[in-house]
Amino acid sequence: MSEPVNGGGPRAAAFFDLDKTLMAGSSGVFFARAAYESGMISRSRLVKDLYENIRFRLLGSTDDRADDVRRRVGEMIAGVRVRDLERLSPRVLSGVLPRLYPQMLERAYAHQDAGVPVYILTAASQEMADLLARVLAFDGGLGTRSEIVDGHYTGRPAGPFNYREGKVISMREVAEREGIDLASSFAYSDSESDLPMLRAVGHAVVVNPDAPLRRIALEEGWEIVELDRLGRRLKMLAALGIGTALASAGRALIERSGVPRTGARIGRRTAEPQRSGVRGATRALARRRGASSASGRSRS
Numbered sequence: 001m002s003e004p005v006n007g008g009g010p011r012a013a014a015f016f017d018l019d020k021t022l023m024a025g026s027s028g029v030f031f032a033r034a035a036y037e038s039g040m041i042s043r044s045r046l047v048k049d050l051y052e053n054i055r056f057r058l059l060g061s062t063d064d065r066a067d068d069v070r071r072r073v074g075e076m077i078a079g080v081r082v083r084d085l086e087r088l089s090p091r092v093l094s095g096v097l098p099r100l101y102p103q104m105l106e107r108a109y110a111h112q113d114a115g116v117p118v119y120i121l122t123a124a125s126q127e128m129a130d131l132l133a134r135v136l137a138f139d140g141g142l143g144t145r146s147e148i149v150d151g152h153y154t155g156r157p158a159g160p161f162n163y164r165e166g167k168v169i170s171m172r173e174v175a176e177r178e179g180i181d182l183a184s185s186f187a188y189s190d191s192e193s194d195l196p197m198l199r200a201v202g203h204a205v206v207v208n209p210d211a212p213l214r215r216i217a218l219e220e221g222w223e224i225v226e227l228d229r230l231g232r233r234l235k236m237l238a239a240l241g242i243g244t245a246l247a248s249a250g251r252a253l254i255e256r257s258g259v260p261r262t263g264a265r266i267g268r269r270t271a272e273p274q275r276s277g278v279r280g281a282t283r284a285l286a287r288r289r290g291a292s293s294a295s296g297r298s299r300s
Contacts, residue, residue: 011179012186013117013180014186015142016118016188018124020207021207022100022104023096023100024228027122031124033046070163074156078153104225112139116186119138120136120142121142121187123163123167125145125146126143129141129142140174144163144166168197182200185202190207191213204222205223206222207224
């Protein structure tokens with residue numbers, strides 16, 4: 001991995017998305033689990049969040065779902081003390097830390113060793129970004145900020161949503177503050193929704209990309225890193241599920257059409273299908289004629 005060493009030239013930085021980039025899956029599911037255990041959300045809400053995590057690993061994020069998550073989190077934390085949310089941190093970290101990709105941490109630390117500051121850039125809360133940045137010894141975290149009044153969350157945003165163009169706003173703010181040249185910088189992400197972030201820097205790397213981002217990365221010649229084995233397994237299972245459903249539908253269609261299920265056996269015996277069919281028809285005709293003759297003799 002070649003990069004400018006910060007010293008004589010422009011000062012670069014490296015920005016890492018969190019979900020499906022630094023870690024496998026979504027950090028939000030571990031926040032949801034901690035919130036459920038503390039009584040902040042219902043079991044049904046937790047189940048829905050777990051489902052969304054699986055869907056996210058299979059298909060990536062969408063704008064509608066991202067907006068829905070932001071709205072729900074705002075409603076959930078409205079009136080909650082900041083301290084109470086901070087106390088969920090150990091439970092959240094116990095889920096997130098084992099799912100970090102060692103390969104991505106190695107890349108981040110290689111950047112730092114070359115004099116390049118490293119930032120987590122996520123749509124998750126600023127508190128989550130700060131917490132992980134401290135634990136991982138990164139240079140900073142850039143997340144979505146929520147309004148706080150008298151030590152309580154109001155449920156209202158305190159800045160732009162750190163999503164799509166919102167991430168670029170955060171990058172430009174830190175670049176202006178720290179004297180960073182984005183054209184010399186690096187960005188890592190998994191989702192098409194982060195195209196603004198990836199295009200804002202001179203060195204884009206896609207990690208576990210969703211289908212739209214993969215196509216764009218191939219067109220642009222960006223580096224592609226594949227780490228999400230579970231995501232690939234889930235996609236294989238989904239494909240197998242679709243195959244099973246199609247097979248079941250095919251069997252049902254055959255049964256409705258009246259085709260005998262033994263047709264599969266006949267299909268395997270392809271050596272003499274026509275000859276066996278003629279012999280069978282001849283025997284049937286002979287039996288019918290024999291029965292007719294016997295009937296005629298009995299009437300006479």
